[in-house]
Amino acid sequence: EAQVTQNPRYLITVTGKKLTVTCSQNMNHEYMSWYxxxxxxxxxxxYYSMNVEVTDKGDVPEGYKVSRKEKxxxxxxxxxxxxxxxxxxxxxxxTDGVEYEQYFGPGTRLTVT
Amino acid sequence: xxxVVQSPLSLVVHEGDTVTLNCSYEVTNFxxxxxYKQEKKAxxxxxxxxxxxxxxKSGRLSSILDKKELFSILNITATQTGDxxxxxxxxxxxYGQNFVFGPGTRLSVLP
Numbered sequence: 001e002a003q004v005t006q007n008p009r010y011l012i013t014v015t016g017k018k019l020t021v022t023c024s025q026n027m028n029h030e031y032m033s034w035y036x037x038x039x040x041x042x043x044x045x046x047y048y049s050m051n052v053e054v055t056d057k058g059d060v061p062e063g064y065k066v067s068r069k070e071k072x073x074x075x076x077x078x079x080x081x082x083x084x085x086x087x088x089x090x091x092x093x094x095t096d097g098v099e100y101e102q103y104f105g106p107g108t109r110l111t112v113t
Numbered sequence: 114x115x116x117v118v119q120s121p122l123s124l125v126v127h128e129g130d131t132v133t134l135n136c137s138y139e140v141t142n143f144x145x146x147x148x149y150k151q152e153k154k155a156x157x158x159x160x161x162x163x164x165x166x167x168x169x170k171s172g173r174l175s176s177i178l179d180k181k182e183l184f185s186i187l188n189i190t191a192t193q194t195g196d197x198x199x200x201x202x203x204x205x206x207x208y209g210q211n212f213v214f215g216p217g218t219r220l221s222v223l224p
């Protein structure tokens with residue numbers, strides 16, 4: 001089954017404790033992205049990657065890191081989480097060209113206390 | 114600063130009504146506009162629009178883009194309770210998959 005998976009789905013952590021949210025896709029897509037979704041603000045792109053070892057900042061990259069060492073994986077790293085990073089995070093993958101359709105993962109709800 | 118604006122932000126209708134959702138944008142290096150439906154989970158793709166004036170349809174849903182006036186509309190006819198969701202408008206800019214999303218329109222369809 002074609003899908004994007006994220007882990008963990010729910011996470012409660014404390015300020016300053018490094019964490020990683022994993023994302024994996026099995027559709028051989030070149031493009032992968034991370035978003036955060038906050039009430040009233042819609043989805044905001046954090047980082048995106050056009051291929052292995054190629055990443056670029058979205059609109060809200062501060063406080064986040066990413067890496068793309070393999071085509072299928074695109075982890076999101078919070079080196080020192082803060083309460084303002086409490087949010088719902090989505091990973092997505094897709095292709096370029098005629099269609100820009102993105103396939104979204106199920107989401108990770110992160111709470112930083 | 115690039116932005117995507119949607120209106121209304123919230124809408125309550127009854128089954129059978131027709132609704133029109135609006136999306137306007139101010140984005141540099143526009144490439145395409147997309148509509149998504151988000152229920153209690155991840156967004157799912159509805160339409161992609163790249164050219165002005167060409168309507169895209171899928172069942173009771175249709176959408177059109179006006180690149181001169183920088184807006185798009187999403188129409189839903191004969192609404193059903195299953196149409197209740199947040200509808201997101203997004204613009205692809207620059208290259209690759211550099212997206213900017215609007216805040217969404219929350220549609221509630223009452224029986």
